[in-house]
Amino acid sequence: MRRARARLALAAAALAAGVVLAQERAIPPGELKSGSVFLGSDLRALQNDDFANPGMLWVERGERLWSELAGKKTLACASCHKDTSMRGVAASYPKIDKASGKLVNLEDRINLCRTGRMDAEPLRYESEELLALTAYVARQSLGLPIATRIDGAARAHFEAGRAAYHLRRGQMNLSCAHCHDAQWGKRLLSETISQGHPNAYPAYRMEWQTIGSLQRRIRACLSGIRAEMLPYGSPEYLDLELYLAWRAQGLPIETPGVRR
Ligand code: HEC
Ligand code: HEC
Structure with missing residues (x-):
């Protein structure tokens, strides 16, 4: 009897896992809309004008x-990477770093090269340089569809990101x-709520008067x-970033976006 129940529990867990795997995105691919819409x-118009887009200053820097x-x-x-070698890279992040087995976003990946390959200090989150x-x-992936992977070691991060996305929080x-x-x-007040996609980041926000990370x-x-709020670079934020990338799968990169 106990064994039967254990087997039932196992089967239920497997079923639940299967359901999760097959679960559709809340916003189907055909209805995906970038925040710029x-x-x-x-x-x-400002975002689409390369000369007027204030975020392009950071791309040039x-x-x-x-x-x-x-x-x-x-x-x-540039000593190691060719100038054009980064096309498509941003569209695949966050990603598992093979050397450490950790989930990293593009900022972390750049810092891994700083610390691991250049004997330099990591750059601070939201620093002008990073x-x-x-x-x-990211700009080099302009127009390319987001294509992150959630298999293998990324799977657990994806599930954690999904949970973080659906967690009720705060006073509200x-x-x-x-x-x-x-x-x-x-x-919502003076803004229209978008689908919350990551494809325009880093983005220039009028309210910040500067560019900012996702x-x-x-x-x-x-x-x-x-x-x-957690500190920048927290594992929960990385998991969330992976989940956001998955639900935006196929949406073209628009960095640097311009936002209110
Ligand atoms: C009370 C409603 C509300 C909640 C809850 C909320 N957001 Fe937002 N979010 C907004 C508004 C408003 C904006 C600014 C307008 C826009 O782009 O949607 C925004 C913007 C964003 C953007 C930028 C989209 C773009 O194209 O620039 C992302 C990404 C995002 N939210 C993710 C999240 C995540 C992740 C959570 C949960 C931790 C969250 N939001 C919770 C209202 C909300
Ligand atoms: C000494 C050589 C070297 C230098 C200098 C270097 N990198 Fe790297 N970089 C690598 C190698 C090798 C990889 C492949 C991944 C690995 O094994 O670390 C890589 C990977 C990357 C990736 C991920 C590419 C992908 O396909 O996922 C990015 C992004 C990157 N580097 C950015 C930078 C930036 C930005 C700088 C300057 C701050 C820099 N790198 C400096 C050697 C270097």
Whole structure:
């Protein structure tokens, strides 16, 4: 009897796992919309104009840093990577770093090269240099569809990210899904809630008067619902980033986005 029950529990767990695997995205691929769709026409035009888009300043800074910013070994990024070698890279992040087995986003990956290959200090999250290099690398994937992988070691991070996305938090007891799956297209104060995709980051935000990372944007949402904010680079944010990338699968990269 006990064995039968154990087997039943196992079967139920396997079934649940199967259901999770087969579960459809809340927003089907045909209905995916970039955040830029929900902007006013003025900001959309600004994003699409390479000369006027304020975020392009960071892309240009990143291009300079790419060949100048050197560590103690006096190597620059360009010493090892060809200028055009980063096309498609940003579309595949977050990703498991083979050497450490850890999930890393593009910022972390750049810092892994700084610490592991250049004998240099890691760049701080939201520092001008890290934002510039991240924007420069991501810009090279302009127009390419997000294509992250959630198999193998990434699977557990994906599940954790899914749970974090659906967790009710803060004084308002809301999850990310409450707004970005269930209420997108509706007005919230002066903004229209988008589907909450990561494809334009780092993005220039008028409210910040600067460019910011995806994690900064996530923290702004958490602050908006009076929920606890974690430090930049926290594992929970990385898991969330992976889940966001998965639900945006196929959406083209638009870095640097322009937002309110
Ligand atoms: C109360 C509603 C609300 C909740 C809850 C919320 N957000 Fe947001 N979020 C917004 C609004 C409003 C914006 C700014 C307009 C837009 O782009 O949607 C935004 C923007 C974003 C963006 C940027 C989209 C873009 O194209 O620039 C991302 C990514 C995002 N949210 C992720 C999250 C995540 C992850 C959570 C959960 C931790 C979350 N949000 C919770 C309302 C919410
Ligand atoms: C000494 C050589 C070297 C330098 C200098 C270097 N890298 Fe790397 N980089 C590598 C190697 C090798 C890899 C392949 C992954 C690995 O084994 O670490 C890599 C991987 C990467 C990746 C991931 C590519 C992918 O396909 O996922 C990015 C992004 C990257 N480097 C950015 C940078 C940036 C930005 C700099 C400058 C701050 C830099 N790298 C400096 C050697 C270098």
